[in-house]
Amino acid sequence: METLNDLHLSGLPKIFFGAGAVLRLPEIARSYGRHALVLIGGQSLAASGRWQALAAGLAGAGLSYRVFSIRSEPTAALIDGITAELGRTPVDVVAAVGGGSVIDCGKAVSAMLVQEGSVKDYLEGVGTQKPSGAKVPFIAVPTTAGTGSEATTNAVVCDRSAGYKKSLRHGAYLPDVALVDPELTLGTPEPVTLACGLDAVAQLVESFTSTKADAALDAPALKALCFAAESLPPLALGQSDTVALRGKMSYAALVSGIMLSRAGLGAVHGLAGPLGGLCPVPHGLACGRLLFPVMTFVVKKVIDENNGPAIRRFAAIGNALAGSGGGDDLSVCRRFLEVLGRWTRSFRLPPLSQFGMTAEVMAKAVLLADNKNSPARLSPREMKVVLETVR
Numbered sequence: 581m582e583t584l585n586d587l588h589l590s591g592l593p594k595i596f597f598g599a600g601a602v603l604r605l606p607e608i609a610r611s612y613g614r615h616a617l618v619l620i621g622g623q624s625l626a627a628s629g630r631w632q633a634l635a636a637g638l639a640g641a642g643l644s645y646r647v648f649s650i651r652s653e654p655t656a657a658l659i660d661g662i663t664a665e666l667g668r669t670p671v672d673v674v675a676a677v678g679g680g681s682v683i684d685c686g687k688a689v690s691a692m693l694v695q696e697g698s699v700k701d702y703l704e705g706v707g708t709q710k711p712s713g714a715k716v717p718f719i720a721v722p723t724t725a726g727t728g729s730e731a732t733t734n735a736v737v738c739d740r741s742a743g744y745k746k747s748l749r750h751g752a753y754l755p756d757v758a759l760v761d762p763e764l765t766l767g768t769p770e771p772v773t774l775a776c777g778l779d780a781v782a783q784l785v786e787s788f789t790s791t792k793a794d795a796a797l798d799a800p801a802l803k804a805l806c807f808a809a810e811s812l813p814p815l816a817l818g819q820s821d822t823v824a825l826r827g828k829m830s831y832a833a834l835v836s837g838i839m840l841s842r843a844g845l846g847a848v849h850g851l852a853g854p855l856g857g858l859c860p861v862p863h864g865l866a867c868g869r870l871l872f873p874v875m876t877f878v879v880k881k882v883i884d885e886n887n888g889p890a891i892r893r894f895a896a897i898g899n900a901l902a903g904s905g906g907g908d909d910l911s912v913c914r915r916f917l918e919v920l921g922r923w924t925r926s927f928r929l930p931p932l933s934q935f936g937m938t939a940e941v942m943a944k945a946v947l948l949a950d951n952k953n954s955p956a957r958l959s960p961r962e963m964k965v966v967l968e969t970v971r
């Protein structure tokens with residue numbers, strides 16, 4: 581019989597989802613005050629002309645704002661540098677318009693503007709201080725569909741010279757507002773769409789099958805997986821690029837963020853995290869490559885252990901991804917793996933050795949990896965087999 585996990589339901593950001601949602605940014609930012617800090621990504625936003633329109637809207641709403649362009653993953657030095665440069669400049673609201681790295685950077689800056697010291701002091705597993713949860717109001721505007729950071733309570737901070745990728749986390753760091761506008765993701769290059777999309781899929785699969793799975797979110801998670809299965813292949817293979825398909829992927833990413841904040845993740849992220857700290861492999865790409873081999877182990881183990889609740893959860897995912905084709909739970913679990921295997925072949929993700937994953941990095945990653953809330957645990961030897969597969 582399935583058992584019900586304890587629930588801890590915190591709030592959600594105020595979410596505006598749909599084409600044109602970004603147009604609300606000036607009015608919402610102005611509701612927090614007159615002084616805004618705006619973080620944007622690389623050149624694509626400016627090249628599309630959207631940033632110029634947004635900037636005119638911010639000025640038209642009577643906001644004075646500073647803009648920082650974020651071109652890398654957030655590091656402690658980057659976050660500390662932005663807060664130091666701002667000094668005593670008044671900031672009533674922080675808005676981040678970009679991919680997961682830009683949103684994580686904005687989330688961390690919004691916290692560190694009112695927190696003493698370096699962000700490093702407050703990172704899980706790195707610093708010794710607990711974050712207070714105080715922050716400047718924060719608005720997240722994702723321009724990719726992947727990390728779901730617009731709905732999570734953590735910001736991932738990376739320092740490869742120290743070999744870590746760790747989170748700044750507090751329940752209060754949930755963005756105050758998330759403006760999820762699928763039009764902003766139109767034209768995202770296919771490799772980025774693919775890596776981000778597979779991150780969202782991995783997050784949905786791992787949180788849905790987590791030992792801390794939140795039954796209240798089963799229905800949206802399965803719907804999000806259906807949407808991802810429908811939209812990711814045509815978008816990632818360059819067969820189509822429409823607002824309707826982009827909207828389905830943006831929805832899947834948003835739900836993945838809501839899910840992971842409540843139920844946590846599993847062995848895919850337990851391996852991808854340390855790998856990302858040790859070599860510059862993009863997070864989504866690492867998750868995308870690890871998903872099939874890790875899930876092959878996990879599904880086999882839950883079947884061997886006759887773990888009925890986990891088998892039923894994997895079967896539900898199989899039905900969501902492959903369509904309800906009948907058969908018992910075990911055959912549908914196999915269909916889930918068949919879909920992942922098919923995606924792995926058709927998406928042709930590059931080997932992780934291209935991003936510096938050497939034998940030395942693999943050995944270190946296995947030592948640092950953990951299974952998080954996976955319903956079955958991979959041994960270090962099995963983790964090594966997985967990494968050999970994706971090398």
Ligand SMILES: [Fe+2]
Nearest residue numbers: 727779783867
């Ligand atoms: Fe992720």
